[in-house]
Amino acid sequence: MKTCLKLTAVGLFVASFLSMDITPSYANQVIDFSNYSCHAATRSHERASAIPNDLLTSIALAETGRWDAEKKEMFAWPWTVTSGGSGTYYPTQQEAIEAVQKLQSRGVTNIDVGCMQINLQYHPNAFASLDQAFNPGTNVGYAKNFLLGLHKSTGSWIQAAANYHSANPQLNLNYRTKVLRIWREVSGVPLEQLPLKPSNSQTFADPGTRVTQTVLLNSRFRARLDAERSAQKHVKARDQLQAWRQARTSPSLIGHTAALQRARMLQRQRSELENMKPSFAQKRRQQLNRWRKNPYTAFR
Secondary structure, three states, rough: OOOOOEEOOOHHHHHHHHHHOOEOOOOOOOOOOOOOOOOOOHHHHHHHHHHOOHHHHHEEEEHHHHOOOOOOOEEOOOOOEEEEEEEEOOOOOOHHHHHHHHHHHHOOOOEEOOOEEEOOOOOOOOOHHHHHHHHHHHHHHHHHHHHHHHHHHOOOOOHHHHHHHOHHHHHHHHHHHHHHHHHHHOOOOOOOOOOOOOOOOHHHHOOOOOOHHHHHHHHHHHHHHHHHHHHHHHHHHHHHHHHHHHHOOHHHHHHHHHHHHHHHHHHHHHHHHHHHHHHHHHHHHHHHHHHOOOOOOOOO
């Protein structure tokens, strides 16, 4: 599978990309466009969760898409940090982590991180650490669960994608258009063939009302709780597996296992001896009886 995204309508994608307020961390930075880990993660989670093909990928591109004018390729960048409306592409995961730590040391909490730009303020329990937050697999995995929760409450994939962006229904209209444009180009599927079923709730048809705002907030809240529960289950299962693996190879456990095996062997030997005693006594009585009858042949 080729992991880069070739674009047929280059101008359309360039326009979408240029509208994103994200800059490289260094003006003269040599960009390594071989890193497509976000794309690999979005494709994997789409297949595993029955999310429509290229929808997660399109959201990732809308969030952190990076353009290579020479190769005419665009892909999501895993070490993107956004705060205060402007974002930065960092060349390495460690530099992205240090940037977030620096922001947090100044009291900044509204920070978007990673492939899918998960907000650390509004999703405080999404990740156990910044290393995990910038890991493409866990970052996209959390976004996947959040999107699934939004779809559950709206019944519409495109509405779920719109609601992924923010708690502001008006902003989500523009975001919906952006994701739809990218989705159509990435998938190569005509617009009418994409799964664009509208939401079951007519509330989203009028984004300017207070009712819509309330429904959207509730939808995002429930989806966030679902995503956090899924993330915590995954972390718990991973930690339990790691603890089990470590315990298997620990010297204390190996010594305990050896002692337990020796004890079981001794118990088995005692049991065998106990079982042998009646048969031995019985055999001895038979020999004595034969001897009494004929002392010359009894012990042959």
